[in-house]
Amino acid sequence: MQLKFYRYTFIIYSAVLLLSLALFYLFPKTVLSEIELDSSGVEDQSDHDAPIDWEREQLGGAKLYHEWHFDYAGACLEVAPADSEEVRVHVKRTEAGTGRIVAEEYRRDSPLSGMMNSYEVDLTGNKLSVKGPQRCELNFKVFTPEFTVVQFREGEREHSQRLHRSFEFFQLFYLYVPGDVELDFEPDGNGHLIIMDEE
Amino acid sequence: MKVIACRELRKQFGRTVALNDLSFSIKANKITGLIGPNGAGKTTLLKIAAGYLRETAGEIRVFSRQPFNDLTVSANTVFVDDNMALPGTLNIAEILDAASLFYPHWDHRLALRLFEYFSFNPRALHKSLSKGMKSTFNMIIGLSAHCALTIFDEPTVGMDAAVRRDFYRALLQDYLRHPRTMIISSHLLSEIEDLLEDILLLSAGRKRLQLPVAELREYAVGLRGAAGLVERFTADKEIYRRETFGANKVFVVVRNSFSGAVLEEIRAAGLELLPVSAEDLCVYLTSGERGGIDDVFSGN
Amino acid sequence: MMSLAEISLGKAVKQQYGFKIRAYGNLFVSLMAVQLIALLFTAGGATGMSGMGWDNIYIEIRYYSGTMIFVFTALWIAVNSFMLTLPLFRNIDFSFVTNRISSNLANIGFMITAAVAGGGTAALGSILLRNILYYLTESGSLIGANFMVAPGELFIGVVVGMLYLLLFSAAGYFVGALLQLHRSLYVLVPALLLGVLLYDAAYESALMLRLIGFFSLELSPLLFVLKIAGAVLLLWTGAGLISNRAEIR
Numbered sequence: 001m002q003l004k005f006y007r008y009t010f011i012i013y014s015a016v017l018l019l020s021l022a023l024f025y026l027f028p029k030t031v032l033s034e035i036e037l038d039s040s041g042v043e044d045q046s047d048h049d050a051p052i053d054w055e056r057e058q059l060g061g062a063k064l065y066h067e068w069h070f071d072y073a074g075a076c077l078e079v080a081p082a083d084s085e086e087v088r089v090h091v092k093r094t095e096a097g098t099g100r101i102v103a104e105e106y107r108r109d110s111p112l113s114g115m116m117n118s119y120e121v122d123l124t125g126n127k128l129s130v131k132g133p134q135r136c137e138l139n140f141k142v143f144t145p146e147f148t149v150v151q152f153r154e155g156e157r158e159h160s161q162r163l164h165r166s167f168e169f170f171q172l173f174y175l176y177v178p179g180d181v182e183l184d185f186e187p188d189g190n191g192h193l194i195i196m197d198e199e
Numbered sequence: 200m201k202v203i204a205c206r207e208l209r210k211q212f213g214r215t216v217a218l219n220d221l222s223f224s225i226k227a228n229k230i231t232g233l234i235g236p237n238g239a240g241k242t243t244l245l246k247i248a249a250g251y252l253r254e255t256a257g258e259i260r261v262f263s264r265q266p267f268n269d270l271t272v273s274a275n276t277v278f279v280d281d282n283m284a285l286p287g288t289l290n291i292a293e294i295l296d297a298a299s300l301f302y303p304h305w306d307h308r309l310a311l312r313l314f315e316y317f318s319f320n321p322r323a324l325h326k327s328l329s330k331g332m333k334s335t336f337n338m339i340i341g342l343s344a345h346c347a348l349t350i351f352d353e354p355t356v357g358m359d360a361a362v363r364r365d366f367y368r369a370l371l372q373d374y375l376r377h378p379r380t381m382i383i384s385s386h387l388l389s390e391i392e393d394l395l396e397d398i399l400l401l402s403a404g405r406k407r408l409q410l411p412v413a414e415l416r417e418y419a420v421g422l423r424g425a426a427g428l429v430e431r432f433t434a435d436k437e438i439y440r441r442e443t444f445g446a447n448k449v450f451v452v453v454r455n456s457f458s459g460a461v462l463e464e465i466r467a468a469g470l471e472l473l474p475v476s477a478e479d480l481c482v483y484l485t486s487g488e489r490g491g492i493d494d495v496f497s498g499n
Numbered sequence: 500m501m502s503l504a505e506i507s508l509g510k511a512v513k514q515q516y517g518f519k520i521r522a523y524g525n526l527f528v529s530l531m532a533v534q535l536i537a538l539l540f541t542a543g544g545a546t547g548m549s550g551m552g553w554d555n556i557y558i559e560i561r562y563y564s565g566t567m568i569f570v571f572t573a574l575w576i577a578v579n580s581f582m583l584t585l586p587l588f589r590n591i592d593f594s595f596v597t598n599r600i601s602s603n604l605a606n607i608g609f610m611i612t613a614a615v616a617g618g619g620t621a622a623l624g625s626i627l628l629r630n631i632l633y634y635l636t637e638s639g640s641l642i643g644a645n646f647m648v649a650p651g652e653l654f655i656g657v658v659v660g661m662l663y664l665l666l667f668s669a670a671g672y673f674v675g676a677l678l679q680l681h682r683s684l685y686v687l688v689p690a691l692l693l694g695v696l697l698y699d700a701a702y703e704s705a706l707m708l709r710l711i712g713f714f715s716l717e718l719s720p721l722l723f724v725l726k727i728a729g730a731v732l733l734l735w736t737g738a739g740l741i742s743n744r745a746e747i748r
Contacts, residue, residue: 002288002289002290002293002322002324002524002525003289003293003521003524005528006288006524006525006527006528007524009527009528009531010524010527010528010530010531013531013620014620016627017620017623017624017626017627018623020623020626020627020630021623021626023630024626024629024630025650029633029643029646029647031633031641031642031643031646031647032640032641032642032643116556133556135556135557136556136557137556137557137558137559138556138557138558138559138640139558139559139560139561139640140558140559140560140561140640140641140642141560141561141563141632141636141640141641141642142560142561142562142563142642142644142645143562143563143564143629143641143642143644143645143646144547144562144563144564144566144645145564145645146564146565146566146569146622146625146656146660147566147569147715148569148622148655148656148657148659148660148663149648149652149653149655149656149659151655151659151715151717151718151723152655152659152718152719152720152723153718154718171556246747246748250598251593251746251747251748252746252747252748253744253746262503268598268599268600268743269598270506270507270508270511270596270597270598270601271503271504271505271506273511273593273596273597273598274504274505274506274511274596275503275504282748283594284587284590284591284593284594284748285591285594286522286523286591288522288523288524288525289521289522293521297518297521297522297595298595300514300517300518301514301518301595301596302504302595302596303504303506304504347502347503347504
């Protein structure tokens with residue numbers, strides 16, 4: 001009786017585990033694919049260089065998510081962060097005299113990109129208000145690998161570090177302004193205007 | 200053939216000497232009683248024979264082999280006492296099944312019939328059995344194992360009188376069907392005397408006597424009467440026991456080696472000649488020449 | 500005269516092993532209990548959590564891993580291997596047919612079985628954990644890396660797990676055998692361990708870490724197997740030599 005109890009309990013447990021094994025492998029799982037872990041972003045030690053690198057390899061890593069086009073005839077453009085949230089605006093000068101202002105929102109091509117809120121851009125008069133995306137909160141469940149599984153894998157221990165880095169700089173705002181338009185920027189203490197190299 | 204042979208066997212635990220200069224042998228297919236008071240070294244001797252303990256000096260052979268760490272000795276020896284360690288995770292029916300797989304000559308039919316006779320609940324756990332039931336259960340293992348050397352160390356601890364009788368009966372019956380060497384230890388002889396063929400008497404770790412029971416019964420004789428007379432006849436003899444009672448009257452136990460003529464003389468002198476039972480003799484031999492517990496109260 | 504039964508060492512070990520598997524079957528139920536507890540802990544509260552915030556986003560990451568299940572299993576096997584050396588269990592062996600060698604060999608067989616069962620169930624338990632998280636909690640935010648385990652990786656995990664468990668069990672068994680030598684070792688051995696830890700802390704040496712690293716940092720499968728096998732054989736032999744002269748009861 002005793003013996004049977006032990007035996008059957010363990011058999012049932014093993015059966016449950018095997019069923020779960022079958023469940024795991026036989027039915028496809030929809031999970032978020034690995035967050036972008038491309039090596040250029042990872043091995044770059046300086047965060048602040050990232051956007052520049054990124055831009056250089058724009059076609060590789062980032063995707064254009066939103067585009068705003070404005071016709072603008074004024075000589076001076078005031079860029080104004082619209083709320084208290086910090087906004088970074090990367091400005092790129094384009095050919096003078098086109099009269100077109102283009103704003104672009106890039107996101108790193110990752111499963112996260114679809115979950116984030118967008119920038120809000122509005123042009124009234126000579127004032128371009130840029131409102132940073134609504135703050136969104138994301139919860140993720142991440143599996144760290146069992147150390148038995150990765151015994152023979154090199155460098156596995158830095159995985160979570162890589163994961164953290166992969167979340168960084170995934171949403172950027174670019175503003176293309178013709179070269180002849182003067183820029184006025186009132187930071188309010190909250191914004192950064194980063195002028196990119198002119199080509 | 201000798202099943203156990205000891206030569207100058209000695210066992211020490213730290214500074215305590217449990218067995219000292221012990222030499223004896225036990226022949227095959229006899230029931231031997233190992234008798235002695237508490238602390239005489241009976242259990243130590245049996246555990247050495249079973250290979251549990253290792254001798255400090257001297258030599259012991261069981262089936263002509265050194266028993267410590269010997270598989271053949273283990274397979275042909277069963278050691279039963281009330282401390283027998285059995286798994287608490289199996290019920291007692293499962294323990295019988297498990298035991299049956301170990302012993303080549305195991306008699307499972309016997310085990311089950313005894314099990315039933317003593318009305319064991321097969322689902323009971325060994326640790327939850329009463330002391331007497333535990334002893335009874337261990338005895339079933341000891342008997343059913345049908346080992347060439349079957350050792351019972353104080354087997355009847357906790358058993359009531361009826362179960363004891365049944366046990367000895369069962370032991371004898373099984374022995375007659377399957378003769379083998381059995382050693383039963385006890386501090387009391389009377390209970391097992393009828394069962395035994397031989398007796399090995401231990402006292403303070405030494406052998407005191409080894410005799411067939413029948414000889415033991417004739418071994419000593421008691422003389423009772425006037426002290427002076429008694430002393431005259433026993434002067435050149437080893438005195439096993441001396442009790443004084445009344446004025447100038449003594450009771451003395453000596454080796455029964457008087458010739459017929461001397462016996463006549465003793466009777467003629469008006470002394471009483473009393474037989475000494477095996478049990479009493481064992482008590483006398485192991486308590487020394489002292490007068491027994493009476494001495495404590497007599498003030499000498 | 501009853502004929503003397505001859506018995507080979509192999510047969511005695513086999514009998515003892517079979518007996519142990521039956522008599523200590525409860526340990527496999529306790530293995531299940533231990534793993535389920537670890538599973539509950541892990542699935543209920545993540546093993547770790549971190550939050551990150553930027554201008555426009557706050558990310559909370561909860562970490563999960565089957566490692567906890569494995570750690571509990573390792574404790575289970577170390578404790579139970581230790582227990583096998585206790586007088587109570589030794590005495591049970593000697594109630595039946597055995598000598599010290601066959602008793603040790605049967606214990607080794609039992610520990611191998613326990614390591615195989617423990618390693619297998621721990622790895623499968625980590626799969627069960629994944630299923631629980633996937634089906635019983637909101638699965639949309641599960642990141643696939645490491646969640647998905649290729650069958651080949653799972654196999655490596657099972658084998659490596661078993662080897663580690665074997666190591667833990669041999670260590671527990673050796674310490675147990677050592678402690679049976681003398682009562683004072685019950686104090687001395689833990690004191691020695693504590694001493695090493697304090698020494699590590701005081702002199703910033705890392706004897707313990709180096710010992711762990713000796714196994715955990717080994718990237719070559721062949722060397723890993725050899726290291727574990729060597730250590731395990733050493734521990735078993737040591738335990739065997741220590742207990743081979745031990746008296747019973």
